[in-house]
Amino acid sequence: MKATVNVNGRVSDADHAVIPVFDHGFLYGEGIYETLRTYNGRPFLFDRHLARLRASAGMLRLEVPLSDAELAGRVDETIRAAGLGADAAGGPRDAYIRILVTRGVGDLTYDLSACPTPSVVVIIKPFPVTPAALFEQGVRVALVSVLRNHPGSLNPLIKSNNLLNNALAMQEAYRRGAFEGVMRNYRGELAECTQSNLFIVRDGAALTPSLESGLLAGITRQFLFEVGREAGIDVRGEVLREADLLGADEAFLTSTTREVLPIVQVDDHPIGTGRPGPVSKRLLAAFRQKADALTLGPAMPSPR
Ligand SMILES: Cc1ncc(COP(=O)(O)O)c(C=O)c1O
Numbered sequence: 001m002k003a004t005v006n007v008n009g010r011v012s013d014a015d016h017a018v019i020p021v022f023d024h025g026f027l028y029g030e031g032i033y034e035t036l037r038t039y040n041g042r043p044f045l046f047d048r049h050l051a052r053l054r055a056s057a058g059m060l061r062l063e064v065p066l067s068d069a070e071l072a073g074r075v076d077e078t079i080r081a082a083g084l085g086a087d088a089a090g091g092p093r094d095a096y097i098r099i100l101v102t103r104g105v106g107d108l109t110y111d112l113s114a115c116p117t118p119s120v121v122v123i124i125k126p127f128p129v130t131p132a133a134l135f136e137q138g139v140r141v142a143l144v145s146v147l148r149n150h151p152g153s154l155n156p157l158i159k160s161n162n163l164l165n166n167a168l169a170m171q172e173a174y175r176r177g178a179f180e181g182v183m184r185n186y187r188g189e190l191a192e193c194t195q196s197n198l199f200i201v202r203d204g205a206a207l208t209p210s211l212e213s214g215l216l217a218g219i220t221r222q223f224l225f226e227v228g229r230e231a232g233i234d235v236r237g238e239v240l241r242e243a244d245l246l247g248a249d250e251a252f253l254t255s256t257t258r259e260v261l262p263i264v265q266v267d268d269h270p271i272g273t274g275r276p277g278p279v280s281k282r283l284l285a286a287f288r289q290k291a292d293a294l295t296l297g298p299a300m301p302s303p304r
Contacts, residue, residue, distance in 0.1 A: 025102025
């Protein structure tokens with residue numbers, strides 16, 4: 001595996017990056033994370049990701065032991081050590097960035113006082129570019145049987161390292177030969193995909209399940225509300241059900257790594273014409289344009 005990892009300030013390659021087995025992140029899945037990426041070698045929407053990281057940590061009563069500036073410093077340093085980023089030799093090379101904070105090392109008890117020092121890990125890899133053909137042809141998803149966690153049990157708003165719900169749902173999607181799995185909530189409403197948010201297009205408007213349906217408040221999902229407003233496309237949250245998806249004119253998924261990726265089939269059922277539709281294409285183009293505008297040139301908003 002080619003990755004550069006920063007564990008509590010120590011940078012190494014993937015093989016030499018270690019966390020003790022008594023870290024409660026390993027023992028109990030107690031931790032939170034963010035997945036980010038760079039465009040033009042610069043972290044994209046960094047401040048929003050850090051805000052969500054802190055919100056997730058708060059819901060676990062987990063203290064993030066670094067300031068935003070210190071976290072930005074760790075990310076910058078690790079990107080540089082990986083030979084990626086804006087200053088990479090031969091021009092900007094984009095990075096995949098994962099920031100994790102776990103409860104830290106402690107005895108076998110849920111008592112918070114057992115773990116005085118949270119662990120902070122940054123993983124950097126070359127950004128895995130989604131092939132252009134997938135954007136041009138669209139992907140097939142499966143409506144999986146695994147339900148999204150009940151918000152009163154493990155709130156999907158927490159971007160938690162405890163990913164068993166997502167892993168089991170995605171493994172069902174893999175068994176069914178699908179690119180992604182669409183999950184419903186305990187009421188049967190559409191919630192989100194296992195690693196991305198879901199949108200449908202109906203009568204020219206892009207609709208996504210509202211947060212009340214129990215899902216992660218995706219940074220890309222939120223950004224798309226702004227992209228849509230500027231592009232003159234109505235983008236909004238609503239309660240959606242299976243029939244809304246199957247009867248949609250278009251559908252797509254959004255995430256930091258997949259951007260705006262058209263869905264053309266749900267199990268054996270084609271969506272709309274079975275080809276990526278015009279609203280999805282316009283939103284993808286407008287999204288990329290805005291991502292470029294925010295990461296090119298000297299006026300980039302700095303996280304520090
Ligand atoms: C469950 C889930 N929903 C949605 C998303 C998309 O979120 P974002 O746009 O912030 O990457 C992710 C991303 O990893 C996810 O894991």
